[in-house]
Amino acid sequence: xxxVENISKTYNNGEVLAVDQVSFSVEKGExxxxxxxxxxxxxxxxxxLTSLLLPDEGIAKVNGLDIVHEYKGIREQVGYMPGKFSxxxxxxxxxxxxxxxxxxxTTVEENYELIKDxxxxxxxxxxxRAGKLSGGMxxxxxxxxxxxxxxxxxxxxxxxxxxxxxxxxxxxHMLQRLKNQGITILVSTPYMDEATLCERIxxxxxxxxxxxxxxxxxINQYPMDLVAVKSRTMSILLKDLRSFTGTHSCNxxxxxxxxxxxxxxxxxMIGELKEYLLSKNHEEVQIEITKPxxxxxxxxxxxxxxES
Amino acid sequence: xxxxxxxxTNKLTKRFGNFVATDSITFDVYxxxxxxxxxxxxxxxxTAMRMLCGxxxxxxxEATIAGFDIYKQTEEIKKNIxxxxxxxxxxxxxxxxxxxxxxxxxxxxxxxxxxxxxxxxIENLGLQEVAKKFVGSLPLxxxxxxxxxxxxxxxxxxxxxxxxxxxxxxxTRRQFWxxxxxxxxRGITIFVTTHYMDEAEYCNRVSxxxxxxxKALDSPKKLKTQFNxxxxxxxxxxxxRGAQRSD
Numbered sequence: 329x330x331x332v333e334n335i336s337k338t339y340n341n342g343e344v345l346a347v348d349q350v351s352f353s354v355e356k357g358e359x360x361x362x363x364x365x366x367x368x369x370x371x372x373x374x375x376x377l378t379s380l381l382l383p384d385e386g387i388a389k390v391n392g393l394d395i396v397h398e399y400k401g402i403r404e405q406v407g408y409m410p411g412k413f414s415x416x417x418x419x420x421x422x423x424x425x426x427x428x429x430x431x432x433x434t435t436v437e438e439n440y441e442l443i444k445d446x447x448x449x450x451x452x453x454x455x456x457r458a459g460k461l462s463g464g465m466x467x468x469x470x471x472x473x474x475x476x477x478x479x480x481x482x483x484x485x486x487x488x489x490x491x492x493x494x495x496x497x498x499x500x501h502m503l504q505r506l507k508n509q510g511i512t513i514l515v516s517t518p519y520m521d522e523a524t525l526c527e528r529i530x531x532x533x534x535x536x537x538x539x540x541x542x543x544x545x546x547i548n549q550y551p552m553d554l555v556a557v558k559s560r561t562m563s564i565l566l567k568d569l570r571s572f573t574g575t576h577s578c579n580x581x582x583x584x585x586x587x588x589x590x591x592x593x594x595x596x597m598i599g600e601l602k603e604y605l606l607s608k609n610h611e612e613v614q615i616e617i618t619k620p621x622x623x624x625x626x627x628x629x630x631x632x633x634x635e636s
Numbered sequence: 637x638x639x640x641x642x643x644x645t646n647k648l649t650k651r652f653g654n655f656v657a658t659d660s661i662t663f664d665v666y667x668x669x670x671x672x673x674x675x676x677x678x679x680x681x682x683t684a685m686r687m688l689c690g691x692x693x694x695x696x697x698e699a700t701i702a703g704f705d706i707y708k709q710t711e712e713i714k715k716n717i718x719x720x721x722x723x724x725x726x727x728x729x730x731x732x733x734x735x736x737x738x739x740x741x742x743x744x745x746x747x748x749x750x751x752x753x754x755x756x757x758i759e760n761l762g763l764q765e766v767a768k769k770f771v772g773s774l775p776l777x778x779x780x781x782x783x784x785x786x787x788x789x790x791x792x793x794x795x796x797x798x799x800x801x802x803x804x805x806x807x808t809r810r811q812f813w814x815x816x817x818x819x820x821x822r823g824i825t826i827f828v829t830t831h832y833m834d835e836a837e838y839c840n841r842v843s844x845x846x847x848x849x850x851k852a853l854d855s856p857k858k859l860k861t862q863f864n865x866x867x868x869x870x871x872x873x874x875x876x877r878g879a880q881r882s883d
Contacts, residue, residue, distance in 0.1 A: 365805035366776045462881075463677055490802060492676045492831060493869055494876045518803045519832075533805065534775075562838075563817050580810055582834030582867070583856070627806050 335386030361526030407479035417459030432477030556584035648697035659848035675845030718787035721798035725783030728772030743790035777808030
């Protein structure tokens, strides 16, 4: 559905390299995630694939259409929800929706099935101006407008950024339902915990793809044993863990600190670490082998890239 | 020994017409504490923070910030706090050094102090090579670390951080928290909002706001016990799920 081959994009006359030789492909009906912080190149990629920006190099196709030469066809077939709210603030909910339907030579009635679940929640406010909606409602309206012409591919640029946990969970449920209707979805997010909700992900950092696979495979490829460590005084524990001679890497991870060892024999290292922490007077020490998260993998890959 | 209270609110309320944005919130924050101020979108966090920073006068209730009255001493409050957010932090078209000088000057530090402290700051952050570059040209993570350091440059009693790590990469996000811990160890009180629930775990205590009210306030450990939850994400979900308001 989407194929990208070695595309690059620079800004400021080549001074800023936003996207650096990126290649990937997305299958029909797939929910594909671009995961990475601000500046990773996610928005530039979406803008190129939706024909709003020209690449410096490389070839990309959406639905078999070339993003440079066949942009008109692409615009008819894709839906795009930018990271920044871009509907008409001074038009009502209803007017925005009708407007976007009209632009694509269709009507709200014709494709109502597709947006029904989402639009029901907006309906009580249909006379309200878009600019006066709450953040969550704006997000839902933007999604409806991106869907109203029944696109085959949907591009969602950071739809959940700055949104609280409850609304984020709701939004991912909506995406799952759209996917079940056969729409191919490319979504970007800076929240690593959302990666596991995608079928396949590309982890991105500074214009480059660090890894691309299913979340489970990326986790399985984590090359070391990971241990979770906890004690009563977490901030002191972090410093002590970092100065332990057997420590390879150590990061705060919510309730626990995540640690990898230099040595091969994890059980032996855990024993040594226990003694070390007791000698440092830590209380309620808990050390256990744990499964890496996508964020652990991201941190590992970032360090690997920085070293090379 | 009683810990020193640096923020104290009693039934603090802000109304806009009939709408009660912040509804009678009462809590204390102690010196050197890392206090997580969490809540659903539209729960009233921003309104509450604006009052605590002396930028918005409450409709009713009482509060003292760093010992100053929230109605009558807003200028003193502003001098004794630091503030940074994801949206506003530094001037992009000034250099790193000029930003430090500018904010140091605003907070009334002498040229001598500014010079000595800015050299130390730049060295600590490893920014020697970019000290004379425009802030706009720095990666987001560097900007945020610099913005935090500038916000605590004048050694305020309290620093308010509004989603300081939004969009920042996972490595820099953790380095940012190292800076927070250092500041807290120096006795600066940290008042922070975030959407990353792992960061809620790094706070000494966390309050959860829903529909203008503080629905829960305790250490992460006690909150998880209280709500029989495996994670802070779960605690938040249980509390915010029933919210009437959303932003």
